[in-house]
Amino acid sequence: MDAEVNSLLGVDSDREVALALVSLGEDEGTPPPSPEVAPLRLETLPLSKSETDYPAIREIHETSSLISAEEAADWHGTISSPKGPPPSGKSLALKPLADAELPQESIFDVILRRGSAREFAKEPITFQQLSTALDRSTRGIPGDFLGSASPCLNSLYLIVNNVEGLAAGTYVFHGKERTLEQLKEGQFRGEAGHLGLGQELPADASVNIYFLSDLKLVLERFGNRGYRAAQLEAAILGGKIYLSAYGQGFGATGLTFFDDAVNAFFSPHAGDKSVMFLIALGRPAKRKSERKTQ
Helix, strand or coil: CHHHHHHHHCCCCCCCCCCCCCCCCCCCCCCCCCCCCCCCCCCCCCCCCCCCCCHHHHHHHHHCCCCCHHHHHHHCCCCCCCCCCCCCCCEEECCCCCHHHCCCCCHHHHHHHCCCCCCECCCCEEHHHHHHHHHHHCCCCCCCCCCCCCCCCEEEEEEECCEECECCEEEEEECCCCEEEEEEECCCHHHHHHHCCCCHHHHHCCEEEEEEECHHHHHHHHHHHHHHHHHHHHHHHHHHHHHHHHHCCCEEEEECCCHHHHHHHHCCCCCCCEEEEEEEEECECCCHHHHHCC
């Protein structure tokens, strides 16, 4: 319940709010009764010298907040599988690395090393590396809005520019089958650049992965709060792909995009889906300062 959580944290809900709650602990049966917990009253430093207010964001958050315990309980459950066109194009099974072939670097070291590529070198990653990133990152997340049998709220669409062992073109990922269905074959670097706000990063990347959600289906099940769920799931999956990329020795960066243009580009297959997130993968280019010293 948003208001109670914000009150417990002692935040001014006109300026900041809780977006997600993560529970931690040992699963050892029924926990003991919770003790009385007083709201936090912590002094905080200003986040910046000045603030910009976005009333629309605050209004959207308020209208998607849960008010009662009953509303929170109704949030739990499952959602029916989104209905998309049946596979009609060429499908390729993922070829992820076997467990014994995976890099042995610890997750802690990968997290410390993970960043965002600022320039890609137009060099390929391999189909095995892409397969590993997709396979390891899309095994579900333990969210209370997703039952064990629920499908993902997001569908993954790809523009492949330069992946060794995979033809350039557009694809959709079928999570249950662990396959990539080819939608169109061809080079779409220019389109990828345009969709990513005209930036060079998506045009130079080896592959761009777009997370699209059927918001009509999501909102029918979860109400206004469903948009939060779709974005949260896309962000977590994108974060996993980030770590998989850096764990395998290449780079990634999250990008902004033209919403309607992404949907139009992947239509008619994408139907009425809305884009939630975009991540570009590729080989980071050496910085100009590094090139000058060589």
